[in-house]
Every structure is written in C-alpha cells, then in structure tokens.
Amino acid sequence: MPRPKSKSKKSNQKKFKAPYVFREESQLVLGGNEESPRLHFPSSDNFVADAGPGCHIAHPESSDWILGWEAVHADDFDADEVSNIPDIAIDPESGTLTVCNLHHYSLVAYITVYEMRLRDVHGLILKQGSTTNDKGETNQVTTLIVLCPPETFAHLCVILPLEETEISSYQIDLEQLRLESDVQPWNQHPDPSDVYHDLFLAFPLRTDSTNPSFLCTQGIHGHLTHFFSGNLHAIDFRCPAGTPLLAVADAVVVQVQDHHNCTGIAVTNLFHWNSILLQVKNTAPDKPLFVEYVHIQSALVSVGDQVQTGQVIGTSGSVGFSPEPHLHFAAYRSDHPTAPTVQVSFAGKQGPYIPRAHAWYNDDGLVVPEAAS
Secondary structure: OOOOOOOOOEOOEEEOOOOOOOOOHHHOOOOOOOOOOOOOOOEHHHEOHHHOOOEEEEEOOEOOOOOEEEEOOHHHOOHHHHHHOOOEEEOOOOOEEEEEEOOOOOEEEEEEEEOOOEEOOOOOEOOOEEEEOOOOOEEEEEEEEEEEOOOEEEEEEEEOOOOOOOHHHOOOOHHHOOEEEEEEEOOOOOOOOOEOOOOOEOOOEOOOOOOOOEEEEEOOOEOOOOOOOOOOOOEEEEOOOOOEEEOOOOEEEEEEEOOOOOEEOOHHHHHOOOEEEEEEOOOOOOOOOEEEEEOOOEEOOOOOOEEOOOOEEEEOEOOOOEOOOEEEEEEEOOOOOOOOEOEOOEOOOOOOEOOOOOOEEEOOEEEOHHHHO
16 A cells, blocks of 8 residues: 655645536546646556455546546636635535546545545445544544546545435535545656566565465555555555564665554555665665565564564554555665655566466465465
C-alpha cells in the first residue's frame, strides 16, 4: 500500500448542490483535450482484489461501480465559477459524491466516508472496511481511490442517510457526514522502465512450517496504490503480523520509524506509517540502492547498524494505510523523500524473478500452487 514521500495538500471540499447537469450514461465521456498527455492507467491484473477490503477503485478503464464520468471544459466556466467548484462535491438533495477536475492534468483522490453507507450505480451498498487511529479508536469506513482524468467530473456514488428514509423525501444531513479526503495531481513515475541490474536481492520474509510461502497481493503498477512515482515498482506480500523481516542484502540501516499504531483504510493513515530503510552495501558509487520495508510492527535494528543478508531486522505489521497485514517492499536509487522507485529482482533457485500478484513466493522463488497451499 502507499507510502507517500511527503504530505500532500488537503483537498478543497464543499458540501453543496453541484453546479452541473448529470448526463445520461450513454452520453458520459472522458474529458481532456488534444494536448492532454497520454494516460497509462494502472493494471487491474497485478492486484488481488480481496487484499483491499473496504477500498473501491475508480480508474477510467476499470470502474463498473461508479455512476459515471462526465466530460467538462474549463473554458465553459468563468473565473468565479471555477474558484467555487471544489475538488470534492456533495449534492445534499441526492447525496451524489463527485470528484471535480477542471485542470488539464489528472488528479488522484483518496476519500474516506465514516460510518455512512454508499450506494453504487447498481443500487448495491459498497463494502465497508475498518480503520483504527493511533489512539485506538476504531470506525467502519468506506474509502474510494479515484484516478480522475483532465477536465472530467467523476460521479462516484450516493451517500445514504444514517436513518432509512423515503426516496421522495431523501436529503442527506451534511452535519452528520464525516469525510476525509486528499486530492493531488497524479505524480507519475519519470521512468517506469528503470531497472536496477547490478544485483539480485534475497527474499524479505522468513518462512516456516506455518507460512512456507507468501502471496503477492500487489505488484508493479498495481491497481490499488502502485501508480505513483514513489510506489510504482513496489511489491506487497500478505503476511501475518509479527512475521520476521529479513535483510535482503548486506546493508546499513538509514532510517527507522516504529512508533505508530494506526491501521486500516482511512485517508489520514496515508501520512502515518512504520518503516525501515536500508542502504545496500557493495554497490558502485554511482549506483546506490536503498530498500524500504513499510507497515512494520516493530524494528529490531537502529540507525547506523550494519546488517547481513538474511538477518532479522524487524517484524511485519499493518501500520499506516493498510487494509490487511502485509509487507510493502520498495527500492530506490536515493533516500530523498520524493525519490521514484526502481525495479529490482529477487534471487531464486530457477533464476532471478519479479513477484506478480496472485502468485506465491518464498526464498526459492515462485512456488507452485500445490506447494503454496
């Protein structure tokens, strides 16, 4: 799951009757113009859907649950109208929740609605998940992850009142609504084909008779969260909290953070996580490599420690924006907070490999289904 490199701006939110006419579904088209850059949308086949309970993804090429996409043109609005159109709009009469993008670039919106139910285009209630903050307070929530193209309104779903009501008298009480969101420009990777060729890494999780292998739940360019510059080449492994984490190479510990306790799918968890960052040793001076273990439960090392390949450095957890216990593993050419990821390979008995979602792995590499079960 995502490990943002820096806290992004909070979205502009207003609760109002949105100033647009919702078109019939047959008329819904994506916005943008001839000068808009070509969009490379995340891959839905490199993510295990049940690894994100309570999260619902809306990308233009894979979003059968949303009400629809509406093309808009910024030139059709005067300056005052544009300034009054928020990133997130809620119609109090219909309960329609919309992401509004009048820019000439794509936006990514994370939206969490607490306790209230959300109804999709098919009339079904979107599945909820849970979230727990650092104080130990737990809530039922629904989180929407939206990649909204340029000059497009993404009409997502209907927020239902806390109490049942007749459709004819439907009106959401906005004072009851607790909503968190973060909206930012889509920070795409500057070089998605960047590969670190100089070494292959050891497996980052210790196996035993109880857990002889681990399922990769999200791979490179994964559908849920691996479509940012700082996450594109990351790999997620489902693993029980407390699984020993192993150094993937001889390295020095650069950063350690393990004081947070929050977990689940609330937007605020995007900015609170636990992690260990290592700088791999024995690399060329002009080819540094850093590897990061995210969502950890605890660290067994400190900054400055020298670690050897296979050494236990901590235990896995589910801290931060984390729908389930898992390890988020990523590599970088720099320890700068905004560094883009680089693709790395793991060493296996049959040769180097790159984990993909839906497959099981251990320190030997890919595991056949019979051995994984």
